[in-house]
Amino acid sequence: MPRPARAVEALLVAALLVGGAACGSRLPESDFERRGTAPAPERKAPVRVGIITSATSPVGGAAFTGPRDGARAYFDRLNARGGIQGRQVEVRTCDDGGSGVGNNDCVRELVEKHEVVALVATASLDYAGASRVSRARVPDIGGQPIGSAYETYPHLYGIYGSLAPRKGKPGWDGELYGGTEVYRYFKREQGARTAAVVSYNQAASAAYARLVTRGLKAEGYKVVTEQVDFALPNFRAAAADLKEQGADLVFDAMDTHGNARLCAAMDEVGAEVTAKVTNVQNWTSTVGEEYKDAPRCRNALWATGSSRNYADIEHPAVREFRTAMKGKALSQWQVEGWAAAMWFTDAAKACLRGEGEVTRACVDRYMNRNEPYTARGLLLPVTFERRSEPPERRRTCVSVARWRDGKGWVTQGGEMTGNCFDVPQLAYRP
Numbered sequence: 001m002p003r004p005a006r007a008v009e010a011l012l013v014a015a016l017l018v019g020g021a022a023c024g025s026r027l028p029e030s031d032f033e034r035r036g037t038a039p040a041p042e043r044k045a046p047v048r049v050g051i052i053t054s055a056t057s058p059v060g061g062a063a064f065t066g067p068r069d070g071a072r073a074y075f076d077r078l079n080a081r082g083g084i085q086g087r088q089v090e091v092r093t094c095d096d097g098g099s100g101v102g103n104n105d106c107v108r109e110l111v112e113k114h115e116v117v118a119l120v121a122t123a124s125l126d127y128a129g130a131s132r133v134s135r136a137r138v139p140d141i142g143g144q145p146i147g148s149a150y151e152t153y154p155h156l157y158g159i160y161g162s163l164a165p166r167k168g169k170p171g172w173d174g175e176l177y178g179g180t181e182v183y184r185y186f187k188r189e190q191g192a193r194t195a196a197v198v199s200y201n202q203a204a205s206a207a208y209a210r211l212v213t214r215g216l217k218a219e220g221y222k223v224v225t226e227q228v229d230f231a232l233p234n235f236r237a238a239a240a241d242l243k244e245q246g247a248d249l250v251f252d253a254m255d256t257h258g259n260a261r262l263c264a265a266m267d268e269v270g271a272e273v274t275a276k277v278t279n280v281q282n283w284t285s286t287v288g289e290e291y292k293d294a295p296r297c298r299n300a301l302w303a304t305g306s307s308r309n310y311a312d313i314e315h316p317a318v319r320e321f322r323t324a325m326k327g328k329a330l331s332q333w334q335v336e337g338w339a340a341a342m343w344f345t346d347a348a349k350a351c352l353r354g355e356g357e358v359t360r361a362c363v364d365r366y367m368n369r370n371e372p373y374t375a376r377g378l379l380l381p382v383t384f385e386r387r388s389e390p391p392e393r394r395r396t397c398v399s400v401a402r403w404r405d406g407k408g409w410v411t412q413g414g415e416m417t418g419n420c421f422d423v424p425q426l427a428y429r430p
Contacts, residue, residue, distance in 0.1 A: 048089075048115070048117060049344060050092045051094070052093075053124070056097050059255065064124070064146075066337060070333065070341070074321075074341035078341075084352065087352075087358075092110055096125075100126040103129045108132075117359065117363060118344055119143070131168075133155065139156075139360060140155065141340055142336065144159060144336070147430065148171070151170050151171050159379070162385075166386065170430050176428055176429070179424070180424060181421045183218075186277070188421075195247060196225070198228065198254065199226070205230070209227075212251050214428075236265045240271070248275075249277055250273050263294035267297050275300055276302065278302070280332045280333065285329050285330040303402075306379065309332075318378070336379075338378070342376065342378075348363065395422045398413075400416075
């Protein structure tokens with residue numbers, strides 16, 4: 001099912017300075033006996049990429065900065081190690097402010113003015129400039145599918161892949177499809193049978209709640225729906241009712257602040273559940289602070305996604321990521337931004353081996369190889385196909401983690417590539 005945007009507290013945004021590393025040489029003493037000076041080593045032209053982020057937006061700054069920060073950390077590390085075959089990666093960032101107008105401005109600045117070879121790790125609340133990016137044939141690699149752009153346009157490659165035709169209309173004749181693997185997981189692994197879905201009385205929140213409800217019912221759950229007022233939410237009443245209904249699971253269509261208040265209300269009324277399930281955007285190291293008033297509910301938090309848990313330090317790719325982040329607060333969206341930057345880098349390396357230049361067309365051909373990509377095991381295999389008909393069923397895997405005080409996010413269900421289910425694909429309109 002789709003993963004909607006969730007708001008968290010705003011953070012200040014720092015500009016990125018990207019510099020080229022100067023190269024020096026040591027010459028034999030005999031060379032200094034000649035007149036003139038040795039020619040300076042040839043400096044290779046940098047490879048320029050762009051990152052568009054809703055770093056400031058109506059839902060809060062830090063809601064969308066994770067992918068950008070992960071990608072920047074990857075490129076900084078890459079440049080410190082010599083870049084891509086001697087070419088530094090020059091990163092241009094743009095904050096679209098969370099608006100369609102701002103997004104179009106960012107696209108014009110990066111694609112037309114700075115002529116970036118690709119966009120990387122896009123995270124935009126309103127990707128209004130997506131059609132412009134596609135018309136310019138600029139590959140957009142590893143973006144977050146907050147809207148339907150990555151299921152609509154060619155040359156856009158979302159972090160989770162796509163099977164849709166992508167000919168200018170979302171999905172198949174305006175319908176997208178999502179699986180029920182998350183609900184199957186909790187049914188099989190945790191024996192859950194009753195699920196509550198909590199939403200605001202706001203259009204986007206209510207629409208997503210309907211999708212979750214439909215998926216749960218398809219997996220045979222008894223579903224309890226709870227809706228709270230967006231302006232004056234009565235979380236205590238919702239918590240009391242889901243306790244009365246005996247819910248095993250709680251899903252939501254709310255922001256982080258709303259989730260934290262719901263959890264606090266659940267603790268207050270004594271509602272204990274097998275899992276309070278959230279999504280990849282709330283899979284962060286700041287859970288202890290955000291849910292400080294809900295210790296029982298906090299330790300029932302589970303997150304699901306399509307990337308490897310950033311806490312899996314035994315995995316070499318995770319260790320590289322964590323070392324590069326240098327002790328900062330961590331999030332799963334940072335991991336996915338890191339993976340997006342790695343994806344572009346692998347494409348650029350292939351271009352330099354094959355054609356000698358990193359061009360938009362070459363990078364785009366690499367992305368269309370029709371080969372699964374895993375970013376050294378950080379992602380579940382990502383594929384891009386252009387199926388004329390939507391799938392009725394699909395084998396889909398899921399990454400699962402549970403929050404535990406003192407340990408953080410603990411991976412559940414074993415290796416994510418083996419945590420897979422053959423599930424129905426349900427249609428919905430974005």
